Amino acid sequence: MRMESSPSNRTSFNTADGLSLAVDVRHPSGEPTLLFAHGFGQTRGAWNAAAATLAARGCRCVSFDSRGHGESARVPNGDYHMQPFVDDLLALAHAQPQPPMLVGASMGGLLGLVAAGEVRPSPFRALVLVDITPRWETAGVERILAFMQAHPDGFASYAEAAEQIAAYLPQRRERKSEQQLRPLLREGADGRLRWHWDPALLAGELISECERYQPRLFEAAAKVEVPVLLLSGERSDVVSQSTVEEFLALVPHARHAEVPGATHMLAGDANDAFTAAIAGFIGSLEPAFRPRGEGEATCHEVLKCP
Template sequence: MPNAFPSAGPHGEDVCLAVGDEAVTARVLGAGRPVVLLHSLLADRSSFDPLAALLATTHRVILLDLPGFGGSRSVAGGLEAVADRVAEAIRALRLEQSPVLLGNGYGGFVALLTAIRHPSIAARLVLADCGAAFSEPGRQAFRNMSAAASAKGLAAIADVAMRRLFAPAFQEAHPALVEQRRARFLAVHPETFHAACAALAALDLRAQVPGVAVPVLVLVGEQDEATPPEMARELASLLPDARFVLLPGCAHVPQLQAPQQFLAAISEFVAR
């Protein structure tokens, strides 16, 4: 079947994918082996822009807006329904090769669950700063953020969100980037945020992860407080074919904080 977007160039093309009666929006750029990028809950698809520009020199890069973000319609039914919507959107792209799914944070959980529920959807997985399940303190953090945002709005937890994205020293050194990300976070639809917090607080994929048959690269920033390195280590240990990489000096969004370092860590894996 021919590729849906054979002429997407280095500057990219914004597309709207029809998924049943709903829509998923994306930006497509570059050419080559396809890589689908799935963003974090606290950072929209633009958090992949620096990495996408680098990857597009060798790959076809698809930056999906997860359901409830950008022009992608939200979906009821928890993280399973989000994963199913992502799988449908990938099929709608009519790619000539099975893609690499690369997810960061919330997008990593979505990528993992998509591969579990749709085993033939991806050739490989790159899972950055996620895991198979949160500890009880991690679960409570999502409940607390959701409760505070319900009572006072997303602005009340913006500082907490930025701390979960970046270590304090990085925030001090890059105030403009932090303010840009704060504005992006405040644009998240509250219902999308609350639904994702509830889903992540309840998530436990540890029994299902050993069934993932494709190769997986598991990465995590050594300073990640949102999904600490021990979560990623546990995930890698449960997967039958996984490699674990710790990214020095990075926190929850290493592809945004250090795109060249992140690219160096994944380039060999995504080229296969």
């Protein structure tokens, strides 16, 4: 059975400190609600394919651009800190008609761990952590930051930007088109195209705060009571076997599945397997979740599941 794409309803959400966040809602009347939180330097567009598929299967899918990212507002003074990101996520979760299942990639997953471990009752029905654990491999994070910092003067054309992305993500077979790149780039007064994120995200204390957050992350993770699925990429340089084992010892009720061939950019590398894993997880928690379509693989058929 072929799943039809689900169009999104574009809306906005105002944070406690007055910023406007760009939000997409697919299948507003569906359930359960999935709240998608992207990684550092990404946008809500990273979830488009997965959210459309899961919305077509009956889920209410909400994705948003974090402050300073994509079409969301930037902090006026450029003074970014981790706690407001956590507060934004909590506010969005509490604004949903029911506690959502959080699907959080990298930074989004860390914010979810803090919120799920520190707030009672939990703001989430369950957690899906996408290639992130409370301890991460420094080399992988440094590679991401190096890419983000590499082109402060931007690009002369979309083709030039596509070339740089292709070099950064050699596992991807197709280069991004101009249409795909438009949401990721902003044209400056000088005509140059620069990435969507606020440069102040890289210039302030936010990066160093991530390291200082690790004790808080471990403490929060140990207090998470809701169901947890950790999805990791087989070729990830941010999550490793040792960090996964450490996390599973800390959160013994968590499940883990590894997506073959995928890197840290898991949803983009292997979206079908990624989506199947989430659907299988939802099905294990929500008996009323509609059955899989004909020919659609289960998590255990496409992933390395324990």
